[in-house]
Amino acid sequence: MKQRTPVFVNIAIIIGLLIIFYYLFVQSYAFFKSPYFWGTVVIGSIMAYIHSAIGDLVENNKFKKLSNEEKAAYLAEKKVPYFQRLYAAAFKKQSDTQEKDILIDHGFDGIMELDNQLPKWWVGLFWFGTAFMILYISAYAFTDFASPLKEYEVEYREQEASIAKFMADQPPITIESAEFSEDNIAAGEEVFKTNCVSCHSEGGKGGIGPNLTDNFWHNQPEKTLFKNVFHVVENGVTGTAMQAWGKNGVLSGNEIQNVAAYVYSINQMKKPITPAEGGAPPYGDEAKWEKK
Ligand code: HEC
Structure with a gap:
């Protein structure tokens, strides 16, 4: 037994x-x-x-x-x-008599084959695996369970929703809250290329609009350079081709913050483009910006 x-x-x-x-x-x-x-x-x-x-x-x-x-x-x-x-x-090991009972009557080269019973755990695992496979494959093929495309879509939508929520919760950027960050320069360059390059030319060297790379500024309503650019872009310069991009609703506070970071970078982190190099001549007074 x-x-x-x-x-x-x-x-x-x-x-x-x-x-x-x-x-x-x-x-x-x-x-x-x-x-x-x-x-x-x-x-x-x-x-x-x-x-x-x-x-x-x-x-x-x-x-x-x-x-x-x-x-x-x-x-x-x-x-x-x-x-x-x-x-x-x-x-x-089986005893010789036990072995005789389960000997299958074909052998090869002296090797005998025994009809041993499969271990219970093996049979159990086999049936478990078979049932699992049928369940899993049909669930995978015909339902949303474990479908990578479906999972991706759900996660993607969740992320988009959380980004939208984050943006909505974010207070709008104003001249008071705006800050310079190097991380915004690349995004600001895109804003500049789309909206500003027609008048201020590539790299801000000036054309219809003044040279933004030198230290001469016609408009100096603010004490620091970054805030000054923000101010001029938001309010424009009345009576000139420079419109009020922020007030007119063309650019959001976030976009102005980005483009101001870009203008700051071409003015402070690069050499000015001089008239000899194709830049527009100085316009306005030499500026003495406060650091921050
Ligand atoms: C239609 C042409 C035009 C476009 C487009 C334009 N500007 Fe201007 N911008 C001007 C002119 C003209 C002035 C000079 C105003 C003045 O006489 O004070 C100016 C002035 C400025 C000034 C102040 C320069 C100074 O010396 O006081 C800044 C900063 C500036 N623009 C940034 C931008 C940015 C950033 C954009 C893109 C969002 C932009 N501008 C788009 C024409 C333009």
């Missing part, structure tokens, strides 16, 4: 499988806090106990039918701890 697997091993296997399944569907370990998880653990354990109790009854019945010798052998084997028995079983 065969020895049975102790109930604690079955429970450990059930809990292990539950963790794998929950993780698959939840995609995080948050389920450890869920009553559903612990509910299924309790139900699984109770089922394992019931299964083991039925097994005990069957075992008792079978035991009664054994001869005294068989009973003694069975009880002796039962005393060996489960894992020790499992380990020993891995190296057990």
Whole structure:
């Protein structure tokens, strides 16, 4: 008579499988806090106990039918701890008579083939894998479960929504809150190329509008260069071709902050483009900007 697997091993296997399944569907370990998880653990354990109790009854019945010798052998084997028995079983060899019973009558080159029974754990894993595969493939093919395209779309939309929310929550940039940042120069250059280059020429060297790379400024309403550019772009210069980009609603506060960073960079972080190099001649007074 065969020895049975102790109930604690079955429970450990059930809990292990539950963790794998929950993780698959939840995609995080948050389920450890869920009553559903612990509910299924309790139900699984109770089922394992019931299964083991039925097994005990069957075992008792079978035991009664054994001869005294068989009973003694069975009880002796039962005393060996489960894992020790499992380990020993891995190296057990059939006796010659047992082997004769399961010998398949074809061999080759002296190698014989035995019709051994497949280990229970192997068969179990095989059927588990087959069921899992059918479930998973049909879920993958016909539902939204684990569909990468669907997941991408959902995440993409969530991110767009959170960006939109961030932008909406952001207070509009005004001359008071505007700040110079090197990170804005590249975006500012794009604004400049679209809106300003027609009058101020490439690199701000000047044309219809004045040279923005030199230190001569006709309009100096503010004390620092960055705020000054912001001010002129927002309010324009009345009576000239320089319109009020901010007041007219053409550029947002954010765009003015960017383009002001760009103008600041060509004025302070690069050499001025002189008339000899094709720049427009100085216009206005020499400026003495405060640092910040
Ligand atoms: C239609 C032509 C035109 C466009 C487009 C234009 N400007 Fe101007 N801009 C001018 C003129 C003309 C002046 C000189 C105004 C004056 O006489 O004070 C000027 C002046 C300025 C000044 C002040 C210069 C100084 O010496 O006081 C700045 C800064 C400036 N523009 C930035 C920009 C930026 C940034 C843009 C793009 C968003 C832009 N401009 C687009 C024509 C233009």
